[in-house]
Amino acid sequence: MLDNISKVLPVGQLYVPSFEDFKDVVDHLSKNNYYTNHGPLLKSLEKELSSYLGVKYVLGVTNATIGLIIALEALHEEGSVLTPRFSFPATMNAICMIGANVCYCDTLQDSPNACLESLEDKLINDNSIKTILLPNLWSTLNQIEHIKFLAKKYCATLIYDSSQAFSCSYEGEKISINGSAEVFSFHATKLITSLEGGCITTNNSSLYEKLTHIRSSYGAVGNVLKPLRIGSGRMSELQAGLCLKSLSYIKRSIEQNRKIFNLYKELLKPKNKYKIFEPGSRKIESSYQYVVLILDQAVNQVRGKLTVHLNNNNIFAKAYFNYDFSVFNDENPMDFPNSIKLSKSCICLPIGERITPEDVIYISKIVNDFFDSLDF
Amino acid sequence: MVDISNSYLIEKNKYIGSETLSTSSLYSPDSTTVLNYIKTSYYHKQFTNRGPLVEELEEKLLNFHKARYCITFCSGFWALVAAIKNVALKDRKYVLMPSLTYRRLDDAVLWAGFTPLYCDIDPINLGLDINSIDQKYLTNISLILAVHPMVDCLNAYSISKFALSVSIPVVFDSVESVNEKLPEGKVGNFGNCEIFSLHASKLINGLEGGYITTNDYNLYNELKEFQNFSLNSKGELTQKYSMNAKLNEGHAAFALASFDELDLLLRHNYSIYNEYLCLEKLVCDKFRIRRYNNNMSPSYMIIVAELDKKYIDCRDKLIMTLNSINILSRIYYFPPLHKKRESMIGTKDLKLTITDLYSKKLFLLPSGWPIQKDQIYPIMNLINKIIDDIYLKKC
Numbered sequence A: 001m002l003d004n005i006s007k008v009l010p011v012g013q014l015y016v017p018s019f020e021d022f023k024d025v026v027d028h029l030s031k032n033n034y035y036t037n038h039g040p041l042l043k044s045l046e047k048e049l050s051s052y053l054g055v056k057y058v059l060g061v062t063n064a065t066i067g068l069i070i071a072l073e074a075l076h077e078e079g080s081v082l083t084p085r086f087s088f089p090a091t092m093n094a095i096c097m098i099g100a101n102v103c104y105c106d107t108l109q110d111s112p113n114a115c116l117e118s119l120e121d122k123l124i125n126d127n128s129i130k131t132i133l134l135p136n137l138w139s140t141l142n143q144i145e146h147i148k149f150l151a152k153k154y155c156a157t158l159i160y161d162s163s164q165a166f167s168c169s170y171e172g173e174k175i176s177i178n179g180s181a182e183v184f185s186f187h188a189t190k191l192i193t194s195l196e197g198g199c200i201t202t203n204n205s206s207l208y209e210k211l212t213h214i215r216s217s218y219g220a221v222g223n224v225l226k227p228l229r230i231g232s233g234r235m236s237e238l239q240a241g242l243c244l245k246s247l248s249y250i251k252r253s254i255e256q257n258r259k260i261f262n263l264y265k266e267l268l269k270p271k272n273k274y275k276i277f278e279p280g281s282r283k284i285e286s287s288y289q290y291v292v293l294i295l296d297q298a299v300n301q302v303r304g305k306l307t308v309h310l311n312n313n314n315i316f317a318k319a320y321f322n323y324d325f326s327v328f329n330d331e332n333p334m335d336f337p338n339s340i341k342l343s344k345s346c347i348c349l350p351i352g353e354r355i356t357p358e359d360v361i362y363i364s365k366i367v368n369d370f371f372d373s374l375d376f
Numbered sequence B: 001m002v003d004i005s006n007s008y009l010i011e012k013n014k015y016i017g018s019e020t021l022s023t024s025s026l027y028s029p030d031s032t033t034v035l036n037y038i039k040t041s042y043y044h045k046q047f048t049n050r051g052p053l054v055e056e057l058e059e060k061l062l063n064f065h066k067a068r069y070c071i072t073f074c075s076g077f078w079a080l081v082a083a084i085k086n087v088a089l090k091d092r093k094y095v096l097m098p099s100l101t102y103r104r105l106d107d108a109v110l111w112a113g114f115t116p117l118y119c120d121i122d123p124i125n126l127g128l129d130i131n132s133i134d135q136k137y138l139t140n141i142s143l144i145l146a147v148h149p150m151v152d153c154l155n156a157y158s159i160s161k162f163a164l165s166v167s168i169p170v171v172f173d174s175v176e177s178v179n180e181k182l183p184e185g186k187v188g189n190f191g192n193c194e195i196f197s198l199h200a201s202k203l204i205n206g207l208e209g210g211y212i213t214t215n216d217y218n219l220y221n222e223l224k225e226f227q228n229f230s231l232n233s234k235g236e237l238t239q240k241y242s243m244n245a246k247l248n249e250g251h252a253a254f255a256l257a258s259f260d261e262l263d264l265l266l267r268h269n270y271s272i273y274n275e276y277l278c279l280e281k282l283v284c285d286k287f288r289i290r291r292y293n294n295n296m297s298p299s300y301m302i303i304v305a306e307l308d309k310k311y312i313d314c315r316d317k318l319i320m321t322l323n324s325i326n327i328l329s330r331i332y333y334f335p336p337l338h339k340k341r342e343s344m345i346g347t348k349d350l351k352l353t354i355t356d357l358y359s360k361k362l363f364l365l366p367s368g369w370p371i372q373k374d375q376i377y378p379i380m381n382l383i384n385k386i387i388d389d390i391y392l393k394k395c
């Protein structure tokens, strides 16, 4: 246990391929002298991902933010893009990068998922909204069917930012086709990784052509008439090679996550001071990439203190996501009470490749002791 | 036609080799060096988000360019967008730029929210000619985007001086002039900032990547925030227009290894360029090789051929024929941007005489790390023959 004090415990997944795997990929590159521009490793990654996810088309990209930018550029015609006022900022950044307005809806209470009433309310009252960009956060999923219904009812294009939800399933099927396009991240802190990276998935062949066209000047396919802005979203052969390695042991990684998550559930003693967010449900099979505590209103003012306390013990817990989202639009924050509350009350604990059962025992004890010491 | 093509292919395979030849640098750094570098990232267990190799690379690059600050990017393209967005005057419309240039330059300008405005090029160096600027647009120009051409380079000093005199900022796209030393200083030190690419086809092979050099501390910080979701050092969001444009440690490892071995590549490039010059006599009635300025320490990376007037009409057919036998020669920047997307550009009444002239007569000969010196002679012979055949309408 003493060892833990000197060991840094990060929040990210960090299932990074081993040095030997890295060497393997580098040897492959030097042998083939193919480095980037949609090379053979990328093609094989896209093929494997498409069969893993059960989707027709997969495009590997530089990172998920660029994936979102490309997907929005291909799908959003004009007007505003609706998104919950709670996500990693990349979701909103991507909307701004294509030059569209960000328009917010609220989340549910104690869940990062979009609140259907708030979403519908916005769709009814703001007819500038043409696209909905929904993040599936914390390895859980939004209410897929209801949202599909609402998007159709109000003729809005639906895109999912599933950066935090790779390999989650809805009613037994891996997510990837619930919006017109869906975007995943392969950042080092995610379940599978190419260090930086990501992919876009779709079942629509003409959209695939358009996405390919915007992704890059090289390897454009088809004949896209609209004078699109072309970006740059190439994934190198090194990234693709590493991601293939990472994908090959995904089962083990998810199993590790599940074990760690369950151990936290067993050891943490919330005693009404917080909830451990449960990403799975009867319909949703999670990949458990996040352990999130949602502090009760009565104790949420101690989150800062808890974070510092954990950090002082080398536990790099994070308030995921405590940002001032009014940077992206000036709607009154008070209109989004659930999102605001969530921003103030959530804290993520370490889970992933580097976290052992001993670490969980260590972290849980510190968290339990912290709450026990509070005078409430 | 089929038969002739086939005979070219046979000749190519027999005398040049069966491999595909290209105009990309494709430097292959020593694998052991790459692996030695990446060990540092494994040791620190950090693979992106400004890891140890990214910092080391930035340090080496800023020393190389003798600039004050350097920041790496996931690609030259997004570095370009970042530079335009953060340097251009916000209340103006146009970005002034050349037309015969990198074919995604107009896209970068559009992503940054501005409109391209083209000016002509200087026939001597093929770069943007500030004397061709239409004065009536000056007050609506937000930025001068000056791109160093493939061979030779811009007079960065006089462009910077002009920009200063009209109070318009200037960004240099120095992707093709990484190694150059101008009389007034090294490339990397001019204008508000300079952007570079670490793509595999460029001088320093990081597989994918780019970087910006600047002497402006505020701009450096803005760029750093831009590439990291606008988060500042306190983890607060600072502006809505930003993204993820970070370079990962794997690409940094490749870039570092390639950078360490740069002298090897420069020597190789020079020997290839020199060989082309020696063999120019084989084709001297048809084309000449554009000269590098040896006093400016060029990288000799790209070999640009300029067709004689008589053979200009053969160019496109020549490129098609070469491509069909796995010699991936390219037209020098095609198409000129003002011909590409006329609905989206700033002016409809453009007279880019020099641009139009040079857009018809230039092409790139095979070059780069994979090319061997003894392949140049048969390449020149074959091209000579193909041009003759095209000219005489045999194929």
Ligand SMILES: Cc1ncc(COP(=O)(O)O)c(C=O)c1O
Pocket: A063, A064, A065, A066, A087, A088, A090, A091, A135, A137, A161, A163, A164, A184, A185, A186, A187, A196, A197, A198, B244
């Ligand atoms: C919800 C969400 N969207 C987008 C991103 C951006 O992903 P990337 O880092 O691959 O650009 C992230 C990354 O953490 C994320 O969590």
Ligand SMILES: Cc1ncc(COP(=O)(O)O)c(C=O)c1O
Pocket: A232, B075, B076, B077, B078, B080, B102, B147, B173, B175, B176, B196, B197, B198, B199, B208, B209, B210
């Ligand atoms: C002149 C010029 N600028 C910018 C770029 C963009 O660089 P990258 O390919 O790294 O995005 C290129 C790439 O070919 C280029 O030639």
